[in-house]
Amino acid sequence: MKQYIMGNEAMAKGALEAGVKVVTGYPGTPATEIVDYCLPGEQVYVEWSANEKVALEMAMGASLCNMRSMAVMKHNGTNFATDFIMHLNFTGVRGGMVLVSADDPGANSSQNEEDTRILIHTYGHLPLFDPATPAEAKDMIKEAFALSEKTGSCYVLRPVMRICHSRAIIEDGAKEDLVQTPDFQSDRSRFVMSAVSEPKAGGLMRPMWRHRLLNEKQAEFTRYAEESRFNSVEEGEGRTGLVGCGIGYTCIKEAEALLNRKFPVLKLGTLPLPRKKVISFLRDLDVAIVFEEVEPVVERMLKQICYEEGLAVKILGREDYLPAEGELTPETVIEALRKQGLVEGGKTAVSAPQISAPVRTRTQCVGCPHRGLLSALKQVARKKKAVVTGDIGCYDAGSFPPIELQSTIFCMGSSIPMASGIAKTGIDRPVMAIIGDSTFFHNGLLGLVNAVNNRSNITVILCDNSTTAMTGFQPHPGSGTNIYNEQTTAISPEKIGEALGIKTRVVNPYLMEETKAAVTEALEEEGVSLVISRAPCFLLSSRRGEKEIFPRRPVKMDPEKCNGCKVCLNDLGCPALHYVAGEKKVYVDFNNCVSCGLCADICRRGALSV
Amino acid sequence: MNLNIIICGVGGQGNLLASVAIANYAMKKGFNVVGTETIGAAQRGGSVVSHLRISDGPIYASTVPDGTADILLGFEPVEALRHIKKLNPEGIYIINVEKVPTVLCNMGLDQYPDLEQIMAALQDVSSHGYAINAAEKARELGGAIMTNVVLLGALSSVSDFFDRDEFIEVLKKIISPKVLEKNLKAFEEGRALIAS
Structure with a gap:
């Protein structure tokens, strides 16, 4: 089929x-x-x-x-x-x-x-x-x-x-x-890797x-x-050859089709290289340009082969000829040929439009439990001048405007040890790490254990939505299920907190006042504190038609009361709210609003109410 | 025969289903098809662009080279603007005029361009295009979720490559029977929007 x-x-x-x-x-x-x-x-x-x-x-x-x-x-x-x-x-x-x-x-x-x-x-x-x-x-x-x-x-x-x-x-x-x-079958001389x-x-x-x-x-x-059938040579005109590794080959072929030309091409799909095939390809060339994603790996190997074989071929590629970062495209190939004088004329410029398209920054979905949490954290962090480290997951969009809460994002689980490191300098500010549940079980737990063992003074916020939402809702050890939808033990972060002997609080992120109070207390405590913000992913639970995760509170908008202070936008950043500059007022887009009511909780003027 | 199509929009607009429908149509007609999507975090309001390449010969790269899109199907005006450099000067664009503002535009920190400016920018590249309100039409028919099918209807009537009846056969295979009837209506309304 x-x-x-x-x-x-x-x-x-x-x-x-x-x-x-x-x-x-x-x-x-x-x-x-x-x-x-x-x-x-x-x-x-x-x-x-x-x-x-x-x-x-x-x-x-x-x-x-x-x-x-x-x-x-x-x-x-x-x-x-x-x-x-x-x-x-x-x-x-x-x-x-x-x-x-x-x-x-x-x-x-x-x-x-x-x-x-x-x-x-x-x-x-x-x-x-x-x-x-x-x-x-x-x-x-x-x-x-x-x-x-x-x-x-x-x-x-x-x-x-x-x-x-x-x-x-x-x-x-x-x-x-x-x-x-x-x-x-036991084979210890092979599978026992030890200094013996x-x-x-x-x-x-x-x-x-x-x-x-x-x-x-x-x-x-x-x-x-x-x-290997995945490595092959194609004949072509001239003494400049094109080497296409993986996807680089398709860019070369596309460029040839666009230019209606045929160059000598070496298609490579394996490492190590087919050395003999490479040598026979390079022998008849003056120049070879290597197209590979994304570092000059094969390019350097070809340079080495030329040196060892005494071949006077100029090898060009991503080291200092092609762009050293980003995806290859057919245009990359055409531009490289142009630089070699092998394609006539200047760049076929597509005229850039006079106006630029505004960028789309990632944000949480309308109704997402992370929104209430991030808003509460932002309000507390501002008051307490907290330093906030971040991790990888949907909640990481809290580091972008308008929330701009997390000051760091590195790799999976980095938030907690980085927070500990910041706290250990003796800095006169509270330190908070934000990490999601899947990331916590991936490689966050060790950072927490380390923080406890070394008596760090940090607050860890665990954004627990019971799923790996960012990549499409895969289960993780805290989900209570696996890829087969079998019921498994949902490993409880609060019991982990208990085992570690740290003060652990569980909050509902749709209740912002309660969340703010819990986080404030946690920041004031000595030692490691854990705050678990728990509510299922709204997108997932809505799709599955599960029980409502928050009471629907339809929002009313009174433009008379809105003074355009934009607190709702800056501290909540819900995509269902928009600012009308001409009127200096915020309006609700009821096509998108899901009645979580958080904007009414944050509005100080009563313009947004439930 | 070569046909390059760019479909651009925002996560959740049904961009992917549209590209799969077109690909299946082309396959049914015996053509080769290659496509790709740049999705990022599509569910959370990010830009989504699908490239689709149809040919009776071999196809190499899955991305549409700049200046070679025969059809630019814009689910959202700013997204069409973002991919304008893909459009072939002889190509056709179809734009759903309903805006999806960016987070920063919502906050008044960035400027969403006027629709007239966007249309003018498109016209600077190609003189063949249509601006339709597919989202409004879809809501009239029972849900914004059908915007993609309205746009497919529009697409099917701007190029000889597409045969109405055969396209409908493809839709019948990929759309759930429960909502098929509404969607076929949406498809026809899309065709009517171009005809008017």
Whole structure:
């Protein structure tokens, strides 16, 4: 069957056709749906793990039992799982194992922009596939499972956002006829990574021996790369060649079509590189331009090959010729050719419009429980001159105008240790960390434990909406459910607070006065305090038609009483409110208002009332 | 035959369903289709843009190159303005004129451009376009949620590529039977908005 589907679904199909038995991951754009789409697979175990390191370790456990497994994550997760990668590269795997590490060039949905090929291949020495299209990503996953078993190594697929979030017509393939029976055999010289002398290697320290084996493996990886159908050469005119890695290849092909030209092209889809193929391509060229996402990884490898082979080819790419940041586009290729004098004329400028489009900053949904909480926190923080650290989730939009509450956002779980660090300087201001529930279970808990053990003086605000809302409502250890909708123990943050011996309060964020009072008390206390703001995600509970999470309080607007002070906009920032500059008054957009009534609680003039 | 389409709007407007409907129509006609979306945090008021590329030959990049969109379907005026550089000078634009103000515009901290200015900017690029109030029409028919189908109706009548009856067959497959009748009405009203 042929279907028009998303790249993430194509990758899930590839894994299922390869007979994957265990799929794990932590949600993160652009990779999330790969896990979701594995769910209906027959005889596959799928889970949302607490974090990406746990997901990768789970997959390794399955591989040790000779079963095919896959761990799925976005680049930040790969960073987080790197310690484990730096061991599984030494040990190798048993059952075929694939790590999907999705990058987000252009950082459309990420806190940072990076290239995990460096972590996986340059640093971890693992073999990797870099797909050019969703269909190729599907084929590569299947190939990765096969090669993983042939080489006894974990293979990695590195799709970029434009693979994950592209859609194409994808054909179903046959499911591999594999008989997999779980079987565990202890092999301690391999799977016990420890600083011991290894008799099998003449008494060498085991880590050094395994390092040597990994280095020796590279020749085998290169041999498979040399034979791979994902690397190919296309002939063309002239002595300037274009090298397209992954999605870079499609940009080159598009540029060729737009220009109606044909250049010599080297399409690359693997790391390590097919060295012989690369040398034979470079031999007839004066210049080669490398298009890759997003760091100059292959570019530097080609420079090294040219040096070693004595080839006088000028290698250009993202190091200092192409833009060093952001997504590649066909226009990037055309511009590079223009700079080489290979495309006539100036830039075909599309005239910029005279007016600019106002930016859309992210905010909470109308009716969201985070809005009441963020407003209460802003009011208390202003009064107490608190320093506020933030974390990753829907509530992080509280760092943007108009709320501008959190002063920091780094990576998952950073809010609490950063707050502790700020407090430990002895600064004469209270310190508050804001973290969501999924993020708390991902990597926030340790920061809290550390803060307690080291007697930090901080207040931790846990925004508990029982789901991982930002990425599409995945369950987490505090949700009381899992990917199969089974009832599980909802791990209670207040019981964690109790176990840690810290003062813990639970508030309803729709009751702003109560929330403000609880946070104020917490800030005045010595030591670590925990305030749990609890209300289910409004969007999710509305979609599911669940019991109303707040009493509906229809808002009335009296323009006579509005003096245009904008407190409702600055301290609440609800998208259903708007300011009419000509009248200097705020109005309610009743098409959008869901009657949470918070604006009436915040209006000091009685212009907004319930 | 090559047809590049840009559909731009704000999260929650049904942009994605529109692009899937067009893609399925093209597939049914035997064409190759590739698309992509830039979604960011679409559910929370962010910009959403879908690129759709249809061809009887191979298609490489999933994004529509600048200046090559044959059709720009703007679910929201400012979003159309944001992607104006995609429009081919020979291309057609269809804009739903109902504004979705940004958070900062709501607060009076940013200026939402006048609709006339936006239309003028579009006309500077291409002289073929339509401004319709699809959202108002959808509400008349029972819900703003059908704005996307009104716009699909409009789209289906501006290009020879689309056949009304065959497009309706595609909609029947992807829209829930419970709301199909209203949506087919919305589709026809979209066509009528262009005809008038």
